[in-house]
Amino acid sequence: MAEAILRMTGIGKEFPGVRALDGVDFRLLPGEVHALMGENGAGKSTLIKVLTGVYSIDSGEIELAGDRVAFAGPLEAQKAGISTVYQEVNLCRNLSVAENVFIGREPRKFGRIKWGEMRRRTTALLRQLDLPIDVSKPLSHYSLAIQQMVAIARAIDIDARVLILDEPTSSLDAGEVAQLFRVMRRLKEQGIAILFVSHFLDQIYEIADRMTILRNGRLVGEYVTAELPQVELVGKMIGRELAELERLDERPPARTSDPLVEATDLGGRVAPFSLTIHEGEVVGLAGLLGSGRTEIARLLFGADHAASGTLRIGGDQVTLRTPRGAMARGVAFCSENRREEGLVPELTVRENLILALQARRGWSRPVPRKKQDELVAKYIKALNIRPDNPEMLIRNLSGGNQQKVLLARWLILEPRLLILDEPTRGIDVGAKAEIQKLVVELSDGGMAVLFISAELDEVLRLSHKVAVLRDRRLVAELPNDDTLTTDVLMETIASGGAK
């Protein structure tokens, strides 16, 4: 076996009240894709951050190519040949795509930036990832998934010996994931060591050669992927057998009831579409990145304004001008964009959790503290949010646990229509099953759900019917009967509904 390029031994890291890492050993070999596995909050991102100098370590040592290192910050790590995409995409949204890719290492001539070359090289780079976008537009112009791709493009362009990708695929569709894996394989052949984090087990088995499993900040072990069956992997991650992983029962047909939401030729940043959602019905939205799924959600929530068409909610014709207006009609929307549109980082878990409820009640009617504590305790338990300390600042939670808090923010409202945009993004296998079960329970109780996910599997498992989008146009509406499979869905997406 080749000499390890990276060796971490006995790594310990403690945050106030939380032991995030406890004596963790980790080895990364050149030319391998190594998966770092573990539940939400297991310490994966923390291990990456202590490696790249974002945090200091309390104990242990790090060796890069045989030399002991302790980086003062990400920049230094990058100079030493470690290129990293962090879990929370951290680019400058107001700068152009090209500037983001080359920031800090702009091609220069006599000190002046060569803008043309920068744009050309970025375009070429993104074409490798099959992403033909205008690189002179600001990054904020593009969806989260594209932003994630740009971050990846930036990382692979940097000349590195070690490439670290912390949940790079969390909001990508199958197509982009395939592109990414193609690039990863190519880099691997060049002898680059790749550290990869993902909660999608299929992806792990497809791309990873070996894996290291963490649980509660401790090392469980190091395994060769091919020798560790999926069931055992899950068992090692969560420390028990996972029964819920089985498919949910076939969904019973939604109760035939009055339509709750009727959109007729509703249009805005999507082509006019018509869609009906009944009480107790789960409608899935499927489509590729940028196909307009989020735009439909935002229209129904009043976050964007409709340019045409009519919308009826509960029989009344409505014009939604603000999210607040939609909430008053019983609509809730959990955004896919956790950092920009969800978290209030400086507030506690409790405050983030009750935020929408408090906003609905207004400033003069505070949610009584006892009620808050009850609600918060209930959802921390139901969604297994960890650590279970409601007074912790939410920014100190792991990505998956933050997501759970945001989900709870909307569940608390007991809406009539719950719009979930990538609700299981970055959530571990155990919690994902719990959340899917919850969606089924809620819809059985009469709640209508609009479910958006890049994972077709998940869409199929939960939805009564699936609306397919392509190029910002709703192209097909398919009842979820026995004949509907992920393949059929893929085909419909690809063909744009044309038979």
Next chain:
Amino acid sequence: MKRLAWPAGILAALLLVNLIFTDHFFQIEIKDGHLYGSLIDIFRFGAPLILVALGMTLVIATRGIDLSVGSVVAITGAMACLEISTLSSQDSIGGVLGAIGIALGLAVALGVGNGFLVAIVGIQPIIATLILMVAGRGLAQLITDGQIITINSDPYKLIGGGYWLTLPFSIIIVAVVLALMAFVTRRLALGLLIESVGGNAEASRLSGIRSHGLLIVVYAFCALCAGVAGLMISSNVSSADGNNAGLWIELDAILAVVIGGTSLAGGRFSLGGTVLGALIIQTLTTTIYSIGVPPETTLLFKALVVTIVCLLQSPAFRAKVFRSRRKPAPPTVPAGEKVTVRT
């Protein structure tokens, strides 16, 4: 509470310094049924600054800033004095109340204007309020016709210079405002909503918070606080000076807020911290006089002390100083710091 430990400690230290230079500094006595003493004076003279800083705290918590408070101070003082000077009897309580009402109404209207520019038009707060900061001085001079209006009204004098129940009336006003604010922001939910908008405006909007209305209310309230402070200042000297009343008070107020632990980046705010911050600045002014710093160096001296205070307040600075003392460990980025990926 822990967050208030540093400003409280600094204030205590400053007060102790005064004890060295001024005998009986901590002595408080009752003369003619009024409380007297250096400590009382710090409160009394600091009252306008505390008020302005309290209003500023809420604005800063929304990730804004209000540079126009000094002008509002001047405008309200001028307006009130102008109205009173036209009364047939300047001691008529009704007339004085009317004048106060007009002046404060004007302040609120100006604040609503600020809020409108920030929330609806979408101008950056620093620019939006800069407009009134500059134009407001002109407006104040227009009201006073470029002169200093002098009045002689006993009821009006009460606001800034009078006593009630042995206490200076201005301290009572501050206490009432503080209590009201604490109630509305902490017992009711306004504080959470403000902190949420300051922490992440878009997430707040998507959570159903009426952030536009909230911003307007906050700017209006800030202007109202500045208005009351303007009444105090002009009442204390029984005159209105459109040029100099409240000059630079916005800077002291912002400083007080920051020393009190509220971040200019918005989000969490602390009313108690702001009061301590304002008292620190007021005490510093007193100290400068009592230890006899030469007048030409007072500004430098003040800047020096403020710099030290701010450094001590900064967790990043403290972490660095204390860590490098403990062990010359590999340099690190403080845990809370944001990670920016840059080459």
